[in-house]
Amino acid sequence: MLLIECPWCGPREESEFHCGGEAHIVRPLHPEQLSDPEWADYLFMRSNPKGPHRERWVHEAGCGRWFNVERDTVTHEITAVYRMGGPPPNPSAAPGRKR
Amino acid sequence: MRYSIFSLARNAFGHHEGWPAAWRSPEPKQSYDVVIVGGGGHGLATAYYLAALHGIRDVAVIEKGWLGGGNTGRNTTIIRSNYLWDESAHLYEHSLKLYEGLSRELNFNIMLSQRGVLNLAHNLHDLRELSRRVNAIRLNGIDSEVLTPVQIKAMVPILDTSPDVRYPVLGASLQRRGGVARHDAVAWGFARGADARGVDVIQNCEVTGIRQRNGAVEGVETSRGYIRARKVGVVVAGHASVLAAMAGFRLPIESHPLQALVSEPIKPIHHSVVMSNAVHVYVSQSDKGELVIGAGIDGYDSYAQRGSFPVIEDQMGALVELFPIFSRLKMLRHWAGIVDTCPDASPIISKTPVKHLYFNCGWGTGGFKATPGSGWVFAHTIAHDAPHALNAAFTLDRFSTGALIDEHGAAAVAH
Amino acid sequence: MTDAPFRLPSGGRIDRGSPVSFSFDGERYTGYAGDTVASALLAHGVRLVGRSFKYHRPRGVVTDGVEEPNALVQLGIGASGEPNARATQVEIHDGLAAASQNRWPSLGFDAGAVNGLLSALIPAGFYYKTFMWPGRWWMKYEYFIRRAAGLGRAPTGPDPDTYDKSWAHCDVLVVGAGPSGLAATHAAGRTGARVLLVDERPEPGGHLPGTSQSIDDAPAEEWVSAMVSDLAAMEEVRILPRATALGYYDHNYLTVLERRTDHLPYRERRGRVRQRLWKVRAKQVVLATGAHERPLVFRNNDRPGVMLASAARSYVNRYAVRPGTSAVVFTNNDTAYDPALDLADAGLRVVLADVRTGLSDARRSQLRRRGIELLAGHAITDVRGAKAVTGVSVAALNSSASAYAGGHRKIRCDLVCMSGGWNPAIHLFSQSGGRLAFDEARGAFVPGEARPAQFSAGGCNGTGALAFALSEGREAGKAAAAACGFRKRGGTPLPKVDVVEETPIRLLWTVPSRHLGRRLDKHFVDFQNDVTAADIALAAREGYRSVEHLKRYTTTGMGTDQGKTSNVNALAILSETLGADIAATGTTTFRPPYVPATFGALAGRDVGELSDPVRTTPMHQWHVEQGAAFEDVGQWKRPWYYPRDGESMREAVDRECLAARGSVGILDASTLGRIDVQGPDAAEFLDRIYTNGWKRLAVGRCRYGLMCTEDGMVFDDGVTLRLGEHRFLVHTTSGNAARVLAWMEEWLQTEWPDLDVYCNSVTEQLATASISGPFARQLLTELTTDVELGRDAFPFMSWRDGHVAGLPARVARVSFTGESSFEVSVPSGYGLSLWTALMHSGQRYGITPYGTEAMHVLRAERGFIIAGQDTDGTVTPIDLGMEWIVSRSKDFIGKRSLGRADTTRAERKQLVGLLTDDPEEVLPEGGQIVDTVTKPPMRMIGHVTSSYFSANLGRSIALALVRGGRDRHGEPVMVPLERAVVPARITEPRFFDPEGKRAHG
């Protein structure tokens, strides 16, 4: 049972939130220009890392805001919480997507 | 040594000191024809069928921990083949048929107990979906029937079928050939069978890299050194994405915790398997007497093999609603596995962008029932470098073409 | 009244003024308040209390607490029965009825004991090796195996008790109210921090009341009461007795189960919550859970009368019970000495066998003073007796402890006390993700690296001496409070306790047996599951060498005690067998709960009518009064149909359908989802969400829209009203209301934050009645003065604001029935008024309320889909024949997916109509469609999604998804059902008013 720090409401119980999966997957601006595999990559392919992971959460039963969380998928330790559109913390240590 | 009541009796005189190891624990060789990564049921079955059916015996199964310690060792063991789409139905039915002969084939009692699997319907929508499913399954030649509340009550008297409860039971589908099996025995039986046919079963050896040249696989790096291989089959369930990353591609997979729990052992009281997707709980009673109970997945990626408590709370609420007499029984232990969920809730048994590298994953919450069938088709795929007709639809490129096999449908969780 | 024969004349924490009468296996006994079933039975000299799982061996009480493997009893009967209760923890109360388990016909004579005779044939894992012949017979064998297994029995009826759950937040949670837990709580509490102290026992003090320990030169209990009264004065400190911490989850979330009434006589329980599950979120956690004593593994160490040394001591001191008359204490460490002394003081004859030789003079003289015979370097080689211990054999060990150096001596006794050292109670520590370390010197796993915001103190930290346990507790409490920002100068001084110098433990994992020397038979490791040292060796030999394999192959540690007394012994024996070191072998995984926890408590009050909210509309009461049958749609209760006296469902639905087309029908449509979309970019936003375009929709007009998921599959549909240049009112399906709003918010916040749009749900703000049929307009005319209802003034697919029945209302001319129809929405508080006004005025037009079933029929007659019924997440708009609604000129969510290889296939399943050859035959929804009937597997080409009898058409109709169905209109197909094969014909998916003229009328 995670304790998640909503950037607005502060630390709240996991049951108030909903996880929206991997963060920083930007919808292609021109989907029609993508090949089927490229579109499939956007739609379905996920890095699903073991270790630090950036993901989107929404404070569903609270302020209703979406935000990003950096969380270790093994220890569940949350190392950062940052607002949507905000820069990820410490980009050099960026986990996640390899293209 | 063949297992039987006679060998047991013979060994009793020797205080059971004469039993050989069920499988060797060999040092890894430098190279194999085929390396199977992942010593769960699926990996071991693949190795077994490679050796038993395709004459490929120079095979190693590489397991980072202990055999069957992944989802094979932590699942609720429900076996059934009542799947909606033709592709799935045929694959799971093939598996169920293999299961039906497995104890004898392996000379290892896997305790397949075909006590019947019921899926409850609680509203009109459920009923409609249930009827669709049962009709499809029956026309696919698989046993399946619809039960009325009265028939359900007769079969499961302890189930609350009164009409005025929050989630009344309006009907159920029943697959009589469905049931449960002893999960550990499936892994151990395949390991013993594969070992006897020359397969090296190697535990405590983690694959840490996949070497390739010119787009083809060459071998695997492991915590115990490099191992060359002409072909590599990866069957690591929750860790599929990790291995795919080693090979340089991504999968449409997310790893989520799936929890299960057992009650204290009690005298037999529940003789079938009851599942309810609407309220998210399912329960059977094991031969040891404990109730084995499962639910839905936790909502976030995790490799921790433990889940969140609210899932257990919901599950218990649903359980005591369905079975009021269970309220005073006690939860003995709860745990989780890491399930490899796929967007269409169907597996991937496929060639990959890397030549001679094959992946078998995406079984998510429901692959135990497929263990022999999955190994069987995967062995075929590896041996022929081409899928068998039974797994031809379960390729990786269905995500590009859009030809998904959506098994979410009525079953929110396809155990 | 004469007291029980084994009750000491004085002492103990029992209340001699409150005698309590209870029964065991039908026999009546008396004890005192403060007794457990175990202590009270022991006071009466009852030794045999249970039978083991597999061999049905006679078993007695081994421990005095939570770790008990043997003394499990069935409590109560019928619906309030409870199996597998630990007699060592069950507090007796008047009327308590306990019974032994897993025996037949009786505890004294148990037929299942034949398994013990067969034990040679049924070693660990035997079932994997047999019962495979003949082929299908396993189910027959299994029947008997199942009956033999299990322990207690399930209750026979629904639970009469209530349960409860509550959140608890605190700065510091202290688990364990022993000396270190009390010290921690005191240190943290005095800073003003919010401290919660939980302990599973009825009273604080931990193990202290079970000892003869003194603190500050007074009995330890005095120190305990002083602490407790200090704590009671601290406002932010709360103590929960009978509260067991079950699980330690992420980020300092712990579950604690409080047993509130189980100790009370039945008559005092009524109206009270039986158990409460606390869900604790703590900023800091102090674990002070103590330690469990380890049994020694020797031949027949399971005889009733063999118990842990600390338990025997506790029975003497806490319960004033002599657990026997003559005892042999068997140990490998110093902690059994104090128990031996206390037993002697209580009048028992005591012999102490210690496997060690170099013992301290202090210890020797303590024994000498009590006249206790010391057998240094000795071990028990066998225990005699069947249903109770009658004696033991002892012998001197050789220097490597692998065999005996001398002859065996028999000692008569009725009690054997054993101590193999201590296992710190690291369960919670390990559950939280802390790493364990193996302490070679103590032969115990102790906390290693901990997860953040957590401390371990005292026994659970591997600390043996009370003085250190106290100081560790105090430091942990202080540090934990400080970490929450609470500090206070000074502190309570540490109390004074005597320190006796200890001789190091000599680890001896198995004691060689008398007859077989090396061979280990019936040396029990796991008492409950009957796992012996030989089973462990067998598993290792057979390749089950991982401790996890060992566990699963032998079932060690899988019982109700979860191996609290057995796991470490088992893994140590495994290590020895394999020649590996214990640290490398490791433990099995610690999992919650720490003790088995009642399902009812985990469910709490979310049962019965509270198991899930039932949502109702403002008109609900009216529907109930009219005797409507209801359908569950998500959490909503919707009227399904309104049967009149004696009407069948079919008759009622037919009548409702005819009225909606023939006169006027009225539907409660309040459950429809409604979203108020405001902002200059609203139209642009809807353009992206929906497959069709919105920018050109005029204010005052409505449009039907379809939305897809990003993979191109239909997700939801509904009508949207343009309320203003910058404002739309979106309608969603009832089931998807919340999902669609969340979906919109997600896209807005995460992908298009630049759009100036706000979405708010108004689902619940509005109540809606939909009236349909030729008299709908006329009826409405009567009720409104300010809405122009003429065909031209108020065209189809437009809306108007005004008043209906004097209520502020919005009227929309939309139609889901295909009739001329009006949806009237008012603020919910007026919903019932609107409804009754319409019913009242509608009477003379024969107004007929219709439910969801008639609504489905009516819309199907017109071929309108229901998302989620005619679609299943695999259907595109094109599959539905709705290319007209798919914009070519703009992008929208899911558009790209429609161009993929599979989504453009001609053979996709497409929406069609289906007419059975027999007009009376109504196909079942979910029926599968084939071209030709063959032997299974048959080639299926589709399935029936909606199917009804249409009273308006006088025949059955159906909608279906059929492969390539769009080009197959007119072709015959078959629907094979269990009872028959139904022939049918594919048609256009529209059966009534194909041009759709009536809606405009």
Place this chain on the structure above:
Amino acid sequence: MAERYRRRSALAHLGLEVRASAAVPHAGVVLGECRMRGLLLLRGDVASAGFRSAVSEVLGLVPVAEPLTTARKRDVTMLWLGPDEWLLVTPDRRVDRIERTLRDALAGQRAALTEVSHGRAILTLSGPHARAVLAKGCPLDLHPREFAPGRCARSRLARCQALIHHVSAAPAFEIHVHRSFAQYAWTWLMDAGQEFGVRIAPME
């Protein structure tokens, strides 16, 4: 003409007026329904000076920026719901007018206004055990150190979403739920309060 009909609250069918008179000895909690409130959802960009001044012009209240807090001016209370979202609680009879003037004032601003007076039910919970009852279903830390009077938060109450407003230190809470959940929330609170004794408050 609207006066012909009285607005029915979500729990009107329970007849709480009648039940309120029943004496409950040692009631540990008092539960009631607050019926005559107007509710407006206000959305907007708190960083925009135009938005702030438009709101304060009409209400005399600047949109509160501090999460989980409330502000009050005369008979209007403003509750923070999210960084761009507030709930205005007004007397029922004033809500139309406030909506109109506020909407006019907000013209041209990045903002939205939606009336939800009828879409919610407001339950009142007070008495010495109010916190204990609430804690059974609400994961918020309700200790006055953490959730002082005047604070509000959206969270869960058992199986529904709820807005909890700590209105006074008594303690007293107002619990807003969606209208269709009112019956559930009411039953839940009655059940949770049972062990302490529940009295039904007279209607507001």
